[in-house]
Amino acid sequence: MEYCFGVDIGGTTVKIGLFSRKKGLLEKWEIPTRKGTEPTPLLKDIKYEIEECLNRNDLKKEHLAGIGMAAPGPVTEDGCLRGTVNIGWGDVFLGNEAEDLISVSPIFIGNDARVAALGEYTFGAGKEVNSLLMVTLGTGVGGGVILNGKILAGVSGTAGEIGHMTMNPYEEEQCNCGKKGCLEQYASAQGMVRVARKVLVNTDKPSVLREMDVLTAKKLWDAGKIGDALALELTEYISRMLGMAIANACYIVDPEMVVLGGGVSQAGEFLLDMVQRAYAENVFPHCRDKKFALAKLRNDAGIFGAAALVFQSVN
Numbered sequence: 001m002e003y004c005f006g007v008d009i010g011g012t013t014v015k016i017g018l019f020s021r022k023k024g025l026l027e028k029w030e031i032p033t034r035k036g037t038e039p040t041p042l043l044k045d046i047k048y049e050i051e052e053c054l055n056r057n058d059l060k061k062e063h064l065a066g067i068g069m070a071a072p073g074p075v076t077e078d079g080c081l082r083g084t085v086n087i088g089w090g091d092v093f094l095g096n097e098a099e100d101l102i103s104v105s106p107i108f109i110g111n112d113a114r115v116a117a118l119g120e121y122t123f124g125a126g127k128e129v130n131s132l133l134m135v136t137l138g139t140g141v142g143g144g145v146i147l148n149g150k151i152l153a154g155v156s157g158t159a160g161e162i163g164h165m166t167m168n169p170y171e172e173e174q175c176n177c178g179k180k181g182c183l184e185q186y187a188s189a190q191g192m193v194r195v196a197r198k199v200l201v202n203t204d205k206p207s208v209l210r211e212m213d214v215l216t217a218k219k220l221w222d223a224g225k226i227g228d229a230l231a232l233e234l235t236e237y238i239s240r241m242l243g244m245a246i247a248n249a250c251y252i253v254d255p256e257m258v259v260l261g262g263g264v265s266q267a268g269e270f271l272l273d274m275v276q277r278a279y280a281e282n283v284f285p286h287c288r289d290k291k292f293a294l295a296k297l298r299n300d301a302g303i304f305g306a307a308a309l310v311f312q313s314v315n
């Protein structure tokens with residue numbers, strides 16, 4: 001029972017890691033995500049990969065404490081993965097189906113952003129704290145709350161879904177979720193570019209952003225770092241949205257630490273400082289001095305969190 005697999009099912013790839021309780025991550029790799037209306041074909045791919053890995057490491061299923069899985073959809077406390085839009089599945093008890101098909105038990109399942117938060121909590125930026133809120137700035141904006149080592153899932157599996165917190169009730173464009181004015185529309189990689197494009201057509205101010213063939217969130221933050229005035233205005237605006245949303249979330253959970261992760265967080269301390277400042281300006285004085293940190297595990301937070309799901313539940 002010294003080993004487990006952490007599996008992170010994404011819209012395009014599935015990341016898999018073999019973990020040892022004592023030595024941590026031993027080996028990791030990824031395969032393409034097979035999409036479809038039900039999970040069986042993808043679970044068969046995962047089963048094959050896991051069995052191959054056990055063979056090449058001279059291990060048997062009896063050596064496994066279990067398997068942890070992260071998936072891109074809300075997961076309820078009783079383990080129902082609800083409607084993974086990016087892959088095509090409806091509601092499914094993925095852990096139960098995977099246990100039957102892979103013949104390993106137990107198999108735990110969690111929402112990808114929440115599981116990544118557990119990964120940072122257990123192995124990354126949050127190792128020293130008892131509770132954290134993680135905000136993942138990527139294609140979308142994900143979120144996860146960890147309280148005393150446990151994922152806060154909620155009855156509908158959506159606890160921590162900060163990306164769809166309404167930040168602007170007057171927004172006219174629609175979010176991917178169908179609502180209008182969600183944080184994600186301003187603070188995801190796509191949302192940042194959307195905001196920048198809008199501002200660029202409505203002002204004559206000079207900016208290096210105008211000379212770019214393809215504007216990306218990374219280029220926007222890079223332009224802010226070199227002091228481009230318009231890029232700075234934009235990054236301040238985006239940070240204010242993020243800082244306010246985090247402040248709102250902190251009124252409910254008041255965690256010890258806020259962790260910023262996801263591809264956009266590679267803008268580093270520059271982004272972290274701006275968001276933390278916006279948070280402090282928009283929060284109740286009693287919780288102003290909160291720890292803020294950048295995620296440490298990058299793209300591996302999901303597999304680490306999935307492994308933590310297993311090791312924290314099975315001795």
Ligand SMILES: [Zn+2]
Nearest residue numbers: 164175177182
């Ligand atoms: Zn939304």
